[in-house]
Amino acid sequence: MEASREFVYQKFTEYYRDPSTVIPATTMPEQREFAYLMFKERFMVRHRRYAEFKNFRAMLAETVPSDVYHSCAYYENPEVDMDKKGWIGADLVFDIDADHIPTNCDKIHDEFTCVKCGFSGRGLIPEVCPCCEATKFESKTWPCELCIQSARIETSKLIDMLENDFGFSQNELHVYFSGHRGYHVHIENESVKSLDAMARKEIVDYVTGLGIAILDKDTKQTRRKRGAGVKKFSLHNFGWNKRLKVGMADFLLNATTENLKVVGLNNKAVLENKELIIKRAIQEGKWESIKGVKIQTWLKLAEYVRDTQSSKIDTVVTTDIHRLIRMNGTLHGKTGLKKVEFPAKDLQTFDPFTGAVAFKKGTTKLLISDAPEFRMSGETLGPYKNQTVELPVAAAIMLICKRRAQVAN
Numbered sequence: 132m133e134a135s136r137e138f139v140y141q142k143f144t145e146y147y148r149d150p151s152t153v154i155p156a157t158t159m160p161e162q163r164e165f166a167y168l169m170f171k172e173r174f175m176v177r178h179r180r181y182a183e184f185k186n187f188r189a190m191l192a193e194t195v196p197s198d199v200y201h202s203c204a205y206y207e208n209p210e211v212d213m214d215k216k217g218w219i220g221a222d223l224v225f226d227i228d229a230d231h232i233p234t235n236c237d238k239i240h241d242e243f244t245c246v247k248c249g250f251s252g253r254g255l256i257p258e259v260c261p262c263c264e265a266t267k268f269e270s271k272t273w274p275c276e277l278c279i280q281s282a283r284i285e286t287s288k289l290i291d292m293l294e295n296d297f298g299f300s301q302n303e304l305h306v307y308f309s310g311h312r313g314y315h316v317h318i319e320n321e322s323v324k325s326l327d328a329m330a331r332k333e334i335v336d337y338v339t340g341l342g343i344a345i346l347d348k349d350t351k352q353t354r355r356k357r358g359a360g361v362k363k364f365s366l367h368n369f370g371w372n373k374r375l376k377v378g379m380a381d382f383l384l385n386a387t388t389e390n391l392k393v394v395g396l397n398n399k400a401v402l403e404n405k406e407l408i409i410k411r412a413i414q415e416g417k418w419e420s421i422k423g424v425k426i427q428t429w430l431k432l433a434e435y436v437r438d439t440q441s442s443k444i445d446t447v448v449t450t451d452i453h454r455l456i457r458m459n460g461t462l463h464g465k466t467g468l469k470k471v472e473f474p475a476k477d478l479q480t481f482d483p484f485t486g487a488v489a490f491k492k493g494t495t496k497l498l499i500s501d502a503p504e505f506r507m508s509g510e511t512l513g514p515y516k517n518q519t520v521e522l523p524v525a526a527a528i529m530l531i532c533k534r535r536a537q538v539a540n
């Protein structure tokens with residue numbers, strides 16, 4: 132193995148063999164499937180059962196995987212083949228990852244190349260290759276602070292819905308930094324455990340704002356067929372309806388002509404009657420009382436609010452009742468940062484570049500090909516371009532894992 136990978140492997144080894152390393156046990160370990168990616172061989176070991184957590188710690192110390200996972204699901208026999216495991220239930224999990232959120236900076240720091248045909252580009256990885264329709268890509272990404280901030284905003288909207296619309300309390304929500312550039316929210320609650328994939332899809336649709344009846348295209352068509360008489364706009368006071376109202380009022384309060392154009396409204400009546408609209412239509416529900424403002428305007432406004440207030444979660448993760456998820460306290464193979472839990476109320480203040488740092492000692496000399504400015508353990512570093520620098524180990528590991536640097540001799 133080349134020297135740089137060997138260096139990372141040594142540091143991962145120290146982490147997993149250090150008795151002071153905290154890796155919180157999962158609930159019900161005897162019913163979970165554990166899995167890990169072999170550091171050198173790069174294959175996934177699956178269907179492992181560790182009824183005793185100390186045996187799991189011993190495996191980590193001995194094997195030193197690059198990434199460690201456990202099932203969200205509980206099984207009668209987690210160690211056998213999928214179809215024989217005997218599914219008992221599963222935690223409800225949400226994954227919010229900058230990989231799924233378009234940002235202004237992803238075109239600057241992210242690149243992808245199609246494994247099959249070599250087509251390459253910058254920004255979000257497409258679902259299918261536009262040239263050959265393959266779905267596998269090599270990617271070069273960066274745990275950029277703006278990207279993490281956009282994931283934080285999506286997570287905050289999710290938490291708000293889980294608390295206020297679904298009625299979970301803050302201590303039922305386990306919130307984690309993922310170790311890369313996103314967040315996980317787990318709910319381990321009897322009330323969610325038995326939900327099947329369909330029920331989880333309903334929750335996903337709610338969170339992403341899919342199929343809100345008032346905006347539903349089918350409903351609109353049906354209404355049109357039935358005749359103009361039934362076309363009425365109204366919003367009640369809970370769930371998404373309330374979110375739409377609050378969002379519409381907030382948006383209108385500060386909207387400029389330009390903002391309205393973005394929403395597709397160059398309606399003078401809206402701009403001139405902002406206060407009246409908020410008071411009479413949104414607050415009092417008299418949607419038809421504003422001259423020149425019709426149902427199409429309300430729909431456009433509501434759709435805009437739906438798009439900004441919905442949470443851009445990875446929908447596949449939540450609906451998969453057999454999902455493997457990264458284990459709390461273990462290292463992310465793409466950064467060397469830890470997955471780490473923090474209280475939901477600390478979402479805005481928890482800093483991954485101090486709170487998720489696993490390596491706090493030592494420095495090493497690196498030959499860096501290309502790295503943007505970044506922070507690590509309170510220090511601002513970079514940008515670097517084709518230069519040799521001595522860096523703290525945590526920063527060095529991230530650059531090597533991100534294929535932006537090599538250990539210098």
Ligand SMILES: [Zn+2]
Pocket residue numbers: 245246247248249250260261262263264265
């Ligand atoms: Zn291709």
Ligand SMILES: [Zn+2]
Pocket residue numbers: 234236237240275276277278279
């Ligand atoms: Zn970014």
